Amino acid sequence: MRGKQTTRRSFLRKCAAATVAVPFVVNAKAFGANDRINMGFIGMGGQGRGDMGGFMGFNDVRAVAVCDVVDNHLNQARDQVNGRYGNKDCKTYKDFRDVIARDDIDAIFIGTPDHWHAVISIAAMKAGKDIYCEKPETLTIREGRQMTTVARTYGRVFSGGSQRVWGDYNWFHKMVRGGRLGEVKEAWVNVGGPSGACNFKYEPTPPGVDWDMWLGPAPWRPYNESLTKGNFRPFRDYSGGGMTDWGCHTFGGALFTLNLHKTGPKLVLPPDGKDVERLTYIFDNGVKIYHGGGWGGIVNFKGTEGEIGQIGDRNGKKESPPNIHIPNYKGHGGIFGDFLHCVRTREKPFRDIEIAHRTATVAHLGNIAHWLGRPLKWDAVKEEIIGDPEASRWLDRTKREPWSIA
Amino acid sequence: MKTKILFLVLTAALAGSTMAAVEIDKLESSIEKLQAYEYDKTNGVDLRWVESQIALASADNSVRGKVETKLIDSLAKAKTNDAKQFLCRQLRTIGTSQCVPQLASMLTDKDISHMARYALGRIETPEAGNALYKALGQTSGKIKAGIINTLVQMEYAAAAYDITKLVNDCDKDVAIAAIRGTGRLGDRRTVVMLQRMRASAAKDMQVEIDSAILNCARRLVEKGDGRSAVEIYREYYNGKYPEHLRTAGLRGLVEASGPKAAAILVEAIKGDDPDIRRNAIAMMALIKDEKTTDTFVELCKVVPADGQELIVRSLAARGDVSAAPLVIEMTGSTQENVRLAALEALGDIGTPQAIPCLAKAAASATEREKQFARSSLARMRGDGIDKAFIHRINSGDSGSRIEVIRAIGLRLDCEPFATLHEVAKTDADDGIRREAIISMGRIGKPSDLETIVKLAIAPKSSGDRGAIKQAVSIVFNKMQNKDDQAKPVLAVLKTGPDDAKISLLSLLATPATANALKAVSAAVTSSNSKISDAAIRALGEWPNPAPVEQLYQIASSSTNQIHKILALRGYIRLTPLTKNPTACYVNALKLANRNDEIRQILGGLHHAGTRKALEIAESYMNDQTLKAEAYMAAVKVSNVYCWEDRTRVRAMLDKIIADAPNDGIRNQARNVIRKMDEYKSVIASWKGTKSFAIPGVADGNRIFETVFEPEKDFNSKDIVWQMVLPEFEGGGKLDLEKTYGGIDYCCAYLRTTIHSPIDQEARLKWRVDDYIKSWLNGKPTKDGIIKLNKGANTFIVKVGDSGGGWSFVCEIVKPDDSRLEGLRFER
Structure with a gap:
């Protein structure tokens, strides 16, 4: 049965061979009724199911597979898909490798905890799939570089999952890039702090949870229900804490606003209780981004000619931004639509993996500086910590067997 | 100045002079206590403190060796795997070749092998690699796969031969690890071996083999054997492989083919495979010399419009301004998508010659094109661009000049200020003059404020004063x-x-x-x-x-x-800005003679949100000319006041539903009742402090247990109590993120006054995400049975967040869980 299905790619090839009248680069308008983007969804907790609902809202997307290591999540996701399509066709999987192995799937959604993102996305890209991966896209800096390399090698479309960088923060982008604040030299990003050790007690693993697969590449530890219910972010083995959670949105927003989203800081100074009040990033052009502080919500910018926060200026006045176009999502339908458009055109999406990796790197460097309690010098071109080999150890982690991203 | 200070701090910190000292005795004692550590049983040791001390010690040579020795000794004596795990993690931070023997002894233990690798894999000494290499022959299955992975991660070349021998291992995990390893450590001969193996391999193993071959090819390029790499890439590009492998082949070819790369790409773009075409266009940015630009420009002229759109974007991504003439030409395409791509591309590769074209599009094209053109006018940078803008202020048609002047305002180059000033004073065109005035505000410095304000004294036209006010407001924002x-x-x-x-x-x-x-x-x-x-x-x-x-x-x-x-x-x-809005509205009402004034008062009554405000609204409900506004005001006041006096509000809402002049008002009243019913026992009238956090601390519990200022004296006049929005999340809890924003790892104090008609017992119930504690009439209290005094009872909660959502709900019911009537809550 599988062999008879027409996938997007085979359809395109048939068109190209059959007639010279097809457009040079096929776009959405040229797709026929049978041509749709088949997606497999991996990681079906609350966020994953929410995102899946968003993707299923597109007529040209078909959810054909769901995967999770927790039965409860998996069954809810299956019911959601079958309910949407009014049938019982949705296939369920507990091992992501079985989803990736399906030839009829064009793109993979990843909504697992962060420690799985690199392993799954790299395996999927090597198998020819395009990727939409929830943020934080990476657990370590080396993972991000490797994910980018693989995406480029195979020409895969990889969109990270921060809808806020453009969706929530475009007022800041327009205000700053439109010049309303003059030259901006300081920004404050108010997100949570770093992750740390997990000391949750032993609990018996309940039926319906594949705990070994939940842990995957992370160090083994006994089951604790809290971790499978979304409370994994404060713990280093699975996430970078608030720094990478909201940080991947909000550092991303600040970096994009300041046009620093394709580079990185040169210095990262952790708070020392004396001269450095809060974690501070210093960039080559002299811009400083602080972790915490500011006065107006989750992000603030201060320029030579004004300052803004989430509520507008300090008086709460939120003026209309300059009417300029800043290149952002392609296609229609926000960040999901951007991804789907790029799956068709092979362009880079707004939250391309390189941008996602650079953003996550800023958050990871902040974590490393916090954990070690000392300043870091960062070479943003080579992506190396300068002169501190012990700090450099945190650029990567050794994964639990048999997982690797080589 | 601040930057200089930070640099001094950094220099001092890097030299170790400002770093906190390691508390060595306490640290050693803690490490020893952790020999029996099990999850959740730390023997009184703060794990995060130990981690931070070890991090400090890793940069302090005076204690580093001592701490490492203590960790090694404790690891040898550790009684549990949990303890071994924790100690391995610390050796990963601080370990040297000294700890390698102890870690090596654990590599064959299936329960702890990974944590030994976790440390060894990041200790970059030859001893670490040697230990892993030695263990390769002593292990099998997943443990062996893990060791291969770590050797590969460490680029331990001496293991290449042994790893290659394992590509056909009967254990699939070992075979996959070995294939991946050969890709990272192998050479030309490895490729031949892998290619042979691929022919008979299962599909999932082919994926691994292809990846390994492509990795080998990359290594060959890095080592100067581009010729061999080109053969490999050509095989993938031209062979009968899936699209992603053909794309990988093409990309490799382009990267390894030097001057021939452009021709390869052009051939691919002209080819008959649309997938390859699209990917090839995306690869144009890989080749950046000017000669190649000419090739791509010629190509762009002969492809269909949808190809032109992508090629123009790729030309922009390449950043070569020599493509600008073509892109300017493309702004005149008959296809809108091409025109938009071209207008956007000029923001990246535009030259001074592009300014008139962009200005014209910004002035007279479709709305979408106007936006794109304006953005590019503001974004374009490069030699001579700023000067070209100044030159264009006084040339061209009126619409184009306005666009140029507007762009100057957004480009923040202060140089044209004097030219704009002259235009603002003298130009005959109203539109141009007013745009110049606004741009003066945009590029003007605080010191220019006076110049702009003085324009108001004798403007060329009185109609300019609106623009002058706008410009002054803009400069105000900079001060x-x-x-x-x-x-x-x-x-x-x-x-x-x-x-x-x-x-x-x-x-x-x-x-x-x-x-x-x-x-x-x-x-x-x-x-x-x-x-x-x-x-x-x-x-x-x-x-x-x-x-x-x-x-x-x-x-x-x-x-x-x-x-x-x-x-x-x-x-x-x-x-609404006054301390007592209710009293002010009462005053206003005494002076209001006109219906529009009474309407304005009715429209603002919910800012007071009091019983009196409700009474004012009610008093106009029979006034035929103000009835609709009065009913609406009553609903809006009820929506706020309902949490304080449910009985009174419910009676009012019932009346509104019965008599309201239209269904819209009636429905809004029903919504308020629905909310009151849904949260019938819930306390929703709260005032809260600001949120509290500890910079750099991502431990919600620790923050929650920290005593912040309000907790020292809840009656302190220094505490600012603000209204907490009565907004509920899906689970029926009060959503504090609606008041405090999406912040993590923090807490806040909230207070309300519970008015009880009698002395009575009640049951306090709460649900929280993530932490809560409370005080009733100044004394700590927990959920369960509480005693309410007749009259006012002060109730304070502290609610903490450890990431994700932040919400809570407190309910007060009778001790038997039935509804408790007659309570009133006051913010």
Whole structure:
């Protein structure tokens, strides 16, 4: 049965061979009724199911597979898909490798905890799939570089999952890039702090949870229900804490606003209780981004000619931004639509993996500086910590067997 | 100056002089205690403190060896795997070759092998690699796969041969690890071996083999054997492989083919495979020399429109301005998508020659094209661009000149200020003059404020004053000092013509300094009625309630009817900013003679949200001309007041549903009732402090257990209590993120007053995400049975967040869980 299905790619090839009248680069308008983007969804907790609902809202997307290591999540996701399509066709999987192995799937959604993102996305890209991966896209800096390399090698479309960088923060982008604040030299990003050790007690693993697969590449530890219910972010083995959670949105927003989203800081100074009040990033052009502080919500910018926060200026006045176009999502339908458009055109999406990796790197460097309690010098071109080999150890982690991203 | 300080701090910190000292005795004792560590049983040791101390020690040679020795010793004596795990993690941070033997001894233990690798894999000494290599022959299955992975991660070349021998291992995990390893460590011969193996491999193993071959090819390029790599890539590109492998082959070919790369790409773009075409266009950015640009430009001219769109974007990504003439040409395409791509691309690779074309599009194209063109005008950078903009201020048609001037305002180059000033004073075209004035504001510095304000004294046309006010407001935004903002405006008010005074008075509401208030107050008595009108209007726009009294006086005692109306309007507008909005609305009501004034009062009553406010609304419900507004006001006040007096509000809402003049109001009343029913026992009337966090701490529990200032004295006058929005999340809890924003790892204190008609027992129930504790009448209390005094009871909760959502709900019911009537809650 599988062999008879027409996938997007085979359809395109048939068109190209059959007639010279097809457009040079096929776009959405040229797709026929049978041509749709088949997606497999991996990681079906609350966020994953929410995102899946968003993707299923597109007529040209078909959810054909769901995967999770927790039965409860998996069954809810299956019911959601079958309910949407009014049938019982949705296939369920507990091992992501079985989803990736399906030839009829064009793109993979990843909504697992962060420690799985690199392993799954790299395996999927090597198998020819395009990727939409929830943020934080990476657990370590080396993972991000490797994910980018693989995406480029195979020409895969990889969109990270921060809808806020453009969706929530475009007022800041327009205000700053439109010049309303003059030259901006300081920004404050108010997100949570770093992750740390997990000391949750032993609990018996309940039926319906594949705990070994939940842990995957992370160090083994006994089951604790809290971790499978979304409370994994404060713990280093699975996430970078608030720094990478909201940080991947909000550092991303600040970096994009300041046009620093394709580079990185040169210095990262952790708070020392004396001269450095809060974690501070210093960039080559002299811009400083602080972790915490500011006065107006989750992000603030201060320029030579004004300052803004989430509520507008300090008086709460939120003026209309300059009417300029800043290149952002392609296609229609926000960040999901951007991804789907790029799956068709092979362009880079707004939250391309390189941008996602650079953003996550800023958050990871902040974590490393916090954990070690000392300043870091960062070479943003080579992506190396300068002169501190012990700090450099945190650029990567050794994964639990048999997982690797080589 | 601040940067200099930070650099000094950094230098000192890197030298170790400002770093905190390691508490070595306590650390050693803690490490020893952890020999018996099990999850959740730390023997009184703070794990995060130990981690931070070890991190400090890793950069302090005076203690590093001692700490490492203690860790090794404890690891050898550790009684549990949990302890071994924790100690391995610490050796990963601080370990040297000294700890390798101890870690090596654990590599064959299936329960702890990974944690030994976790440390060894990041200790970059030959001993670590040697230990892993030695263990390779002593292990099998997943453990062996893990060791291969770590050797590969460490690029341990001496293991290449042994790893290659394992590519056909009967254990699939080992075979996959070995294939991946050969890709990282192998050579040309490895590729041949892998290619042979691929022919008979299963599909999932082919994926691994292809990846390994492509990795080998990359290594060959890095080692200077591009020729061999090109053969490999050509095989993938030309062979019968899936699209992603053909794409990988093409990319490799392009990267390894030097000067021939452009021809390869052009051939691919002209080829008959649309997938390859699209990927090939995306690869154009890989080749950056100018000669290649010419090739791509020629290609762009002969492909269909949808290909042109992508090629133009790729040309922009390449950043070579020599493609600009083609892209300018493409702005005239018959296809909108091509025109848009071209207009956007000029923001990246535009030259001075692109300015007229962009300006024309910004002035006269479709709305979408206008946006794209304006963005590019503001974004384009490069040699001669700024000067070209100045040159274009005075040339071209009116629409194009306006666009150029607007772009200058967004480009923040201050040089054209004088030219714009001249245009603002003299140009015959109203549109151009006004755009120039606004751009003066945009690029003007605080020191330019006076120049802009003075334009208001004798503008070429009185209609320019609107633009002047806008420009002044923009410059105000760039200034911190309110007196400096007010100064030039006050000067014109003293000596300028009346028309200028009328125009500028309202600007003083922005700085709102004492002098500004004095000047505006004085202007109220001007003999020129237009000035006094403008002054009263300005008072009504004040950002704080300072002019409230004066406005009340004018509204109540002026003999000028217009002044009375303007003043009362301003007074009502400022009422929500006052300490007692209810009293102000009552005052306003006494002065209100006109229906529009009463409507304004009714529209603001919910800011008071009190019983009296509800009564005011009710008093107009039978007035046929104000009925709709009164009913709506009653609903809006109920929506706020319902959490304080459910009985009264419920009666009001029932009345509204029965008698409301339209269904819209009726439905809104039903919504309030629905909310009251849904949260019938819930306390929703809260005032809260600001949120508290500890910089750099991502431990919600630790933050929650920290005693912040309010907890030391809840009655302190220094605490600012603000309304907590009664917004509920999906689970029925009060969503604190609606009040405090999406922040993590923090806590806040919330208070309410519970009015009980009698002394009575009640049951306090709560649900929380993530932490909660409470105080009733100053004493700590928990959920369960509580004692309420007759009259007012002060109830305070502390709610903490450890990431993700932040919400809680407190309910008060009878001890038997049935509903407790008669309570009233007051913020």
